[in-house]
Amino acid sequence: MEEPLIPKRSVTVADVARAANVSKATAARVLGGYGVVSDKVREQVLAAAAALEYRPNELARSMTTGKSGIIGVVVGDIENAFFSLAVRGISDVARMAGFNVIIANSGEELDAEKSAVDLLIGKRVDGLIVTPARCDRMEHLQDIHRVGVPLVLFDRSIPELGVDAVTGDDFDAAMMATRYLLDMGHRRIAYISAMDAEGEFLGDSRSISNSAVRERVEGVLKEQADAGIRKARHYVRLGATDQPRTDGVVERLLQDAAPPTALIASDSLVGLRVFKSLQTLGLSIPRDISMISFLDADWTTVTTPPITVIDQPVYEMGKKAAERLISRLNGKGMLVERTAIKTSLIRRGSVASLPLSDQ
Amino acid sequence: MEEPLIPKRSVTVADVARAANVSKATAARVLGGYGVVSDKVREQVLAAAAALEYRPNELARSMTTGKSGIIGVVVGDIENAFFSLAVRGISDVARMAGFNVIIANSGEELDAEKSAVDLLIGKRVDGLIVTPARCDRMEHLQDIHRVGVPLVLFDRSIPELGVDAVTGDDFDAAMMATRYLLDMGHRRIAYISAMDAEGEFLGDSRSISNSAVRERVEGVLKEQADAGIRKARHYVRLGATDQPRTDGVVERLLQDAAPPTALIASDSLVGLRVFKSLQTLGLSIPRDISMISFLDADWTTVTTPPITVIDQPVYEMGKKAAERLISRLNGKGMLVERTAIKTSLIRRGSVASLPLSDQ
DNA sequence: TCTGGACAAGAGACCGGTCTCATATATAAA
DNA sequence: TTTATATATGAGACCGGTCTCTTGTCCAGA
Numbered sequence: 001m002e003e004p005l006i007p008k009r010s011v012t013v014a015d016v017a018r019a020a021n022v023s024k025a026t027a028a029r030v031l032g033g034y035g036v037v038s039d040k041v042r043e044q045v046l047a048a049a050a051a052l053e054y055r056p057n058e059l060a061r062s063m064t065t066g067k068s069g070i071i072g073v074v075v076g077d078i079e080n081a082f083f084s085l086a087v088r089g090i091s092d093v094a095r096m097a098g099f100n101v102i103i104a105n106s107g108e109e110l111d112a113e114k115s116a117v118d119l120l121i122g123k124r125v126d127g128l129i130v131t132p133a134r135c136d137r138m139e140h141l142q143d144i145h146r147v148g149v150p151l152v153l154f155d156r157s158i159p160e161l162g163v164d165a166v167t168g169d170d171f172d173a174a175m176m177a178t179r180y181l182l183d184m185g186h187r188r189i190a191y192i193s194a195m196d197a198e199g200e201f202l203g204d205s206r207s208i209s210n211s212a213v214r215e216r217v218e219g220v221l222k223e224q225a226d227a228g229i230r231k232a233r234h235y236v237r238l239g240a241t242d243q244p245r246t247d248g249v250v251e252r253l254l255q256d257a258a259p260p261t262a263l264i265a266s267d268s269l270v271g272l273r274v275f276k277s278l279q280t281l282g283l284s285i286p287r288d289i290s291m292i293s294f295l296d297a298d299w300t301t302v303t304t305p306p307i308t309v310i311d312q313p314v315y316e317m318g319k320k321a322a323e324r325l326i327s328r329l330n331g332k333g334m335l336v337e338r339t340a341i342k343t344s345l346i347r348r349g350s351v352a353s354l355p356l357s358d359q
Numbered sequence: 360m361e362e363p364l365i366p367k368r369s370v371t372v373a374d375v376a377r378a379a380n381v382s383k384a385t386a387a388r389v390l391g392g393y394g395v396v397s398d399k400v401r402e403q404v405l406a407a408a409a410a411l412e413y414r415p416n417e418l419a420r421s422m423t424t425g426k427s428g429i430i431g432v433v434v435g436d437i438e439n440a441f442f443s444l445a446v447r448g449i450s451d452v453a454r455m456a457g458f459n460v461i462i463a464n465s466g467e468e469l470d471a472e473k474s475a476v477d478l479l480i481g482k483r484v485d486g487l488i489v490t491p492a493r494c495d496r497m498e499h500l501q502d503i504h505r506v507g508v509p510l511v512l513f514d515r516s517i518p519e520l521g522v523d524a525v526t527g528d529d530f531d532a533a534m535m536a537t538r539y540l541l542d543m544g545h546r547r548i549a550y551i552s553a554m555d556a557e558g559e560f561l562g563d564s565r566s567i568s569n570s571a572v573r574e575r576v577e578g579v580l581k582e583q584a585d586a587g588i589r590k591a592r593h594y595v596r597l598g599a600t601d602q603p604r605t606d607g608v609v610e611r612l613l614q615d616a617a618p619p620t621a622l623i624a625s626d627s628l629v630g631l632r633v634f635k636s637l638q639t640l641g642l643s644i645p646r647d648i649s650m651i652s653f654l655d656a657d658w659t660t661v662t663t664p665p666i667t668v669i670d671q672p673v674y675e676m677g678k679k680a681a682e683r684l685i686s687r688l689n690g691k692g693m694l695v696e697r698t699a700i701k702t703s704l705i706r707r708g709s710v711a712s713l714p715l716s717d718q
Numbered sequence: 719t720c721t722g723g724a725c726a727a728g729a730g731a732c733c734g735g736t737c738t739c740a741t742a743t744a745t746a747a748a
Numbered sequence: 749t750t751t752a753t754a755t756a757t758g759a760g761a762c763c764g765g766t767c768t769c770t771t772g773t774c775c776a777g778a
Contacts, residue, residue: 010506010764012763012764012765013764013765014764014765022727022728023727023728023729024728024729024730024764024765025727025728025729025730025766025767026726026727026728028764028765028766028767029727029766029767031765032765032766032767034766034767035726035767036725036726036727037726037727038725038726038727041726041727053502055477055480055481055506056481056764056765057422057481057483057763057764057765058478058481058482058483058765059418059421059422059427059482059483059763059764059765060422060733060763060764060765060766061764061765061766062418062765063416063418063419063422063733063734063735063763063764063765063766064732064733064764064765064766064767065733065765065766066733068418070461077447078437078443078446078447078450079443079444079447081440081443084437084438084440084443085438087437088436088437088438088464091437091462091464095464100461100463100478100482101461101462102429102459102460102461102462103450103460103461103462104459105447105450105454118414119417119459121414122414122415122416122417123417123418123459124416124417124418143412147369147414272657272661275661276660276661279661298631298658299657299658299661301635302631302634302635302638302658302661302662303661303662303663304662304663369734371733371734371735372734372735373734373735381757381758382757382758382759383734383735383758383759383760384736384737384757384758384759384760385756385757385758387734387735387736387737388736388756388757390735391735391736391737393736393737394737394756395755395756395757396756396757397755397756397757400756400757415734415735416733416734416735417735418733418734418735419733419734419735419736419763420734420735420736421735422733422734422735422736422763422764422765423734423735423736423737423762423763424735424736424763425763719778720777720778721776721777721778722775722776722777722778723774723775723776723777724773724774724775724776725772725773725774725775726771726772726773726774727770727771727772727773728769728770728771728772729768729769729770729771730767730768730769730770731766731767731768731769732765732766732767732768733763733764733765733766734763735762735763736761736762736763737760737761737762738759738760738761738762739758739759739760739761740757740758740759740760741756741757741758741759742755742756742757742758743754743755743756743757744753744754744755744756745752745753745754745755746751746752746753746754747750747751747752747753748749748750748751748752
């Protein structure tokens with residue numbers, strides 16, 4: 001409180017110019033680092049700027065140049081480790097390239113996403129990275145494109161939109177996990193997702209509006225179909241959005257006339273909830289039931305047993321998305337590209353090998 | 360690619376005004392939502408704006424008003440659950456109040472923090488929330504204050520700076536945890552921090568530059584001193600910044616002539632690493648050793664046994680910090696306030712009750 | 719000595735909003 | 749009818765930078 005808060009008008013180039021006895025244009029040249037100035041004048045101006053503690057007003061700068069140096073990122077929920085890691089990847093690349101990142105949460109709500117996009121466009125971000133909440137509603141994303149702001153989709157893709165996308169190879173990953181479970185002797189495999197749908201059961205998988213979820217579901221189904229397994233669809237359950245609902249989903253699955261012998265959780269949050277549900281039910285993993293979770297979250301290594309996971313290189317995905325956007329910002333007129341980043345299965349101890357008799 | 364990317368100059372109030380056959384000032388009035396206009400003209404302008412797909416340029420708006428509607432947040436590492444939760448709290452409050460949040464990572468590096476602050480000031484943020492990497496270097500923070508940008512410190516406080524701060528009640532929390540361990544019969548209690556110091560051992564605790572860490576260390580020491588325990592200082596170890604180093608710290612502690620019977624981890628990341636170290640060493644919790652971790656991270660509930668934690672309401676802390684900043688932005692000339700948010704101990708199964716013979 | 723080109727610095731428009739002040743019209747009071 | 753007052757719109761300055769265009773200097777070559 002020493003210095004009473006006089007909201008003193010900030011120091012401008014004009015102020016510096018006056019103090020240095022040069023024109024505004026000249027002062028701007030040295031302060032902005034463009035054009036030519038003599039060394040003598042440069043020093044004068046710099047000295048004056050230092051004395052007055054001049055700080056450039058990036059806002060004004062952005063307004064004339066039309067570039068804000070900001071990349072807008074719209075994610076489902078920063079609190080989710082998946083997104084925070086991705087954001088970290090994005091930020092790291094952005095910072096290296098001299099860009100800043102402004103993050104907005106959509107909470108996976110279409111409306112929130114729309115207004116976040118509007119707002120960021122209003123702030124004149126140079127480019128956008130968006131995790132679309134739904135892949136079937138894209139007018140607002142088309143707008144971005146039309147306004148001329150480069151856009152990269154993250155985690156989910158919308159082919160019809162014709163823009164770059166960086167995702168995981170969800171279909172393959174799901175197939176791989178399913179293949180592994182089949183190889184271990186499992187024949188009734190459940191897939192549990194947090195996807196918020198009307199019912200717990202899966203209708204037409206093509207109607208799932210989130211492409212990542214859809215691809216995973218289809219991968220699980222495809223692999224089982226190839227193995228000649230019917231009823232696979234019966235074991236796909238949606239709506240595990242919180243602990244009570246997850247408990248319900250898991251309980252109902254296990255009360256089935258033919259309960260599944262293995263569960264696949266669609267992300268690390270669902271995985272954690274499923275694990276807790278099983279714990280509550282007093283079931284032992286993998287003796288009573290096997291499980292696999294998407295994403296190599298930290299909790300998966302400290303449980304007993306540690307959880308077998310499908311590891312997505314999320315940080316890399318974030319980096320890739322940012323790199324893609326930045327090269328586009330740098331005017332590289334590249335072709336639209338959809339990159340699916342390869343995932344791998346980390347085998348730990350949560351999947352049992354079933355003897356034939358149990359199958 | 361349907362619509363070739365003509366970087367068409369964006370639609371301005373002047374364009375709308377022309378289309379609506381009114382003056383720029385009038386169009387600005389209805390578009391900006393200030394001043395008075397007749398309903399008839401309002402409709403004309405709105406119609407024209409809709410037809411042209413007018414989007415206000417927030418940059419230009421900010422430049423004249425001097426307010427950007429942005430709150431800058433500088434954290435140690437968004438990837439850390441502690442910060443991402445706090446950021447969520449901040450964002451939620453900010454959004455409700457019509458502010459946006461721009462996040463910068465300092466990586467707990469003083470220089471990165473300085474440049475982040477400079478950059479945000481340059482962007483003319485309306486206010487700042489900063490997690491200072493060091494509490495003994497504060498010139499750049501003084502600058503913020505002098506420039507007239509409201510500042511709230513988060514998680515760590517710097518009394519000399521005379522600005523608002525929202526922290527946990529670290530000293531009390533550490534005392535409480537220590538008290539609990541003492542009550543359970545423990546007499547050799549180790550405190551492990553990720554604080555990056557020259558040596559692994561604690562010199563003068565007052566020299567710790569991070570106030571949160573310092574307070575916790577002092578709380579642990581104070582409570583033991585009150586209980587007549589000497590050598591407490593011997594069991595304070597720093598530098599558990601990654602898994603190998605944590606393994607080393609834990610190993611050396613346990614190889615001590617008089618090894619500790621309980622460990623306190625300074626945050627959830629350190630806690631996770633310590634848990635893994637103990638696991639690697641084949642030690643059973645709490646039979647062979649007890650542990651408590653700061654922060655109620657998700658992993659702490661799914662371990663066997665679940666971990667006793669000191670629960671900091673991080674989301675609330677974030678909210679509180681944002682509320683504080685926003686009321687200051689709204690011109691409430693409030694007194695400087697340092698808020699320490701109360702924490703609680705969640706007893707789970709990682710602390711053993713020691714029989715007297717073992718003490 | 720004169721001309722041309724390179725170079726340094728100045729003048730002022732511009733970006734897209736906000737906002738003050740002046741002007742014109744409508745309504746109410748005298 | 750005249751004057752006062754409120755109300756709606758227009759004209760243009762301003763925010764703090766960037767950038768184009770012009771002017772003025774200096775020195776080399778003819």
